[in-house]
Amino acid sequence: MTILFQILQVLLDLYRWAVILAAVFSLLLAFNVLDSRNRLVWTIGDFLYRVTEPALRPIRNLLPSFGNIDISPIILIVLITVVQMILSRVYAAIVYGNISGLLF
Known part of the structure; x- marks a missing residue:
């Protein structure tokens, strides 16, 4: 049971870093620091887009327009942190039998 929670925590950490x-x-592409015509840069950008866009798109659809400012990654990082906190409380409740730890 412990290994399952550790794997979930690590996967959530990796997704936060992604x-x-x-x-x-x-940002680096927007300020022309990186050249998107370079095959390696394009491949990395495409991978990051494919990994993060399914989680960012629903958040962008819910948020009002802030012009060119995109705060959906910040909201997603906060949501990942909240999920990790809930996961650690559930783990403590299961392993240590601390049901009161589930209540905020």
Whole structure:
């Protein structure tokens, strides 16, 4: 049971880093620091887009327009952190029998 929760925590951490990398990557592309015509840069950007876009698109659809500012990665990172906190409380409740830990 412990290994399952650890794997979920690690996967959520990796996804958080993927969201951060995608946000930084898009900024670097927007300011022409990276050349999107380079095959390696395009491949990395495409991978990050395919990994993060399914989670970012619903958040973007719910948010009002802020012009060119995209805060959906920040909201997704906060949501991932909340899920990790809930997961750790559920783990503590299962392993240690601490049901009161589930109540906020």
